[in-house]
Amino acid sequence: xxxxxxxxxxxxxxxxxxxxxxxxxxxxxxxxxxxxxxxxxxxxxxxxxxxxxxxxxxxxxxxxxxxxxxxxxxxxxxxxxxxxxxxxxxxxxxxxxxxxxxxxxxxxxxxxxxxxxxxxxxxxxxxxxxxxxxxxxxxxxx
Numbered sequence: 001x002x003x004x005x006x007x008x009x010x011x012x013x014x015x016x017x018x019x020x021x022x023x024x025x026x027x028x029x030x031x032x033x034x035x036x037x038x039x040x041x042x043x044x045x046x047x048x049x050x051x052x053x054x055x056x057x058x059x060x061x062x063x064x065x066x067x068x069x070x071x072x073x074x075x076x077x078x079x080x081x082x083x084x085x086x087x088x089x090x091x092x093x094x095x096x097x098x099x100x101x102x103x104x105x106x107x108x109x110x111x112x113x114x115x116x117x118x119x120x121x122x123x124x125x126x127x128x129x130x131x132x133x134x135x136x137x138x139x140x141x142x
Contacts, residue, residue: 001023001024002021002022002023003021003022003023004018004020004021004022005018005019005020005021005022005027005029005061005064005065006018006019006020006064007019007060007061007063007064008037009037009060009063009064010032010037010057010058010060010061010064011032011033011035011036011037011040011057012037012040013030014035014040014112014113017030018030019061019064020061020064020065022065025124025125026122026123026124026125027061027062027065027067027071027121027122027123027124027125028120028121028122029058029061029062029120029121029122029123030120031076031078031118031119031120032054032057032058032061032118032119032120033050033054033111033112033113033115033117033118034049034050034051034053034054034057034115034116034117035053035057035113036053037057037060042113042114042115046087046116047081047084047087047088047116047117048087048091050115050116050117051087051088051091051092051117051119052091054117054118054119055091055092055095055119058119058121059095062121062123065123065125067123067125069095069096070098070099071123071124071125071126072096072101072121072122072123073101073102073122073123073124074101074102074103074121074122075092075101075102075103075104075119075120075121075122076103076104076105076106076119076120077092077103077104077105077106077117077118077119078105078106078107078108078111078117078118078119079105079106079107079108079116079117080107080108080109080110080111080115080116080117081107081116082107084116084117085105088117092119101121101122
């Protein structure tokens, strides 16, 4: 079963897709660009301003399902210019302070509406019978 996730605190979808989809304990977000939810327009400013708006949009989608960045297990970032990686990474780190998720970063030729950054997340709801949650596992095989 899947359930469509939608909130007016994040930009409306600009195509035939959902802001997010919940399936069991997993939430899959659509990629978010720096659209202002109230206007549907790209926020003015540089990649730093766009990155903050993207992460706020993702936060709103997570909150719609009573989740937070602490529930995120995987992110994918798309950058129109890989030279922006350090700036995006510094801002990203302020949202994922502890136990950051796995992440991929991809350089792309272009993003919708001329955006500089797009990020998508996969989050997992707490599983109360998983005693290892939040633990760090290391390979000790040698």
